[in-house]
Amino acid sequence: MIKVRKHVRRIGRRLRGLERKLLVALLVLFLCVEWGPLNDERSRWGVVSGNPFVREVVLSFDDGPRDKGMPELLAVLRSLDVPGTFFLVGKFAERYGPITKTIDVAGHEIENHSYTHPQLYTLWVEKIMREAERCNEVMDALAIRIPRFLRPPGGGFNLKIFYAMRRMNMRMGLWSVNTADYTGRSAQQITADVLRAARPGSIVLMHSGVPSTVEALPMIVTTLRKRGYRFVTLQDLWNGGAI
Ligand SMILES: [Zn+2]
Secondary structure (H helix, E strand, O other), rough: HHHHHHHHHHHHHHOOHHHHHHHHHHHHHHHHOOOOOOOHHOOOOOOOOHHHHHHHOEEEEEEEOOOHHHHHHHHHHHHOOOOOOEOOOOHHHOOOOHHHHHHHHHHOOEEOOOOOOHHHHHOHHHHHHHHHHHHHHHHOOOOOOOOOOOOOOHOOOOOOHHHHHHHOOOOOOOOOEHHHHHEEEOOHHHHHHHHHOOOOEEEEEEEEEEEEEHHHHHHHHHHHHHOOEEEEHHHHHHHOOOO
16 A cells, blocks of 8 residues: 555656646546536436426336236227336246237337346345346347336435446436325326326336226326327437436
C-alpha cells in the first residue's frame, strides 16, 4: 500500500501544471462519453415513465405466463385492441411455452422478469446476470425477440443490478402507477386508482392471472381513450423519449 502511494506521488510530481489539467480533462471526457450527457443511449439507465407531454400509457403485466387466467387476459386485450407489455418469469415461460408464444404472436411485448423470481438485489452481479440471461435464453429458444428491459421482482434494486444490466446492454423497466392488483383488490378499486393516477407517459403495473384486473381493463381503457390517451408498449414509450 505504502509502495503504491509512493509511486502515485512520484507520478504526481512528474506531471506539471498543464499535463495534470490535460489528464483531468481527458478523464472528464471519458466519463461523459461512457456515462454522461455525451452518450444519450448509455446514460439512459432505464425507465419509470414516458414523455410527460405525450398522452401515451403502457399497461404492463408481471409474473406470467400462467396456466390460469392468461386466456381471459389476452382475450380482453384483443377485444380492446390494446398492446400489453408482459414481464415474464423465465421458468414459467419455459414451462408454458405455447402460452408464451401465444402472447408474442398476439403482438404483445415480452420483457424480462428474471428466471426464478428471486430478490435480485440480494445476489452477486454474476448471479443477477445469470438470472436475466436464462430468461433471455428461454425467449430466444422460443424464437421471441430478446428482451431489452428487466423488471426486478418485487421492484427492489441497487447498484449491482444497474451494473449487471449495463454489462448486458439491458435497461431497467420500472413503473409509475402500481395497482397492487395481487392483493385481492376489487376491479372498482383498481379502476378508480388507475384513472386517478394516470398521466401522460404513465407505466401501469398489473399482474397476469388476476381476475379483477381482467374485469377492470375495459373501463380503464375506454375512459383513458376518451381522455385522449393512446396505449403503447414499453419499447415504443422508450423510443418516444421516455425518462
Ligand atoms: Zn414479480
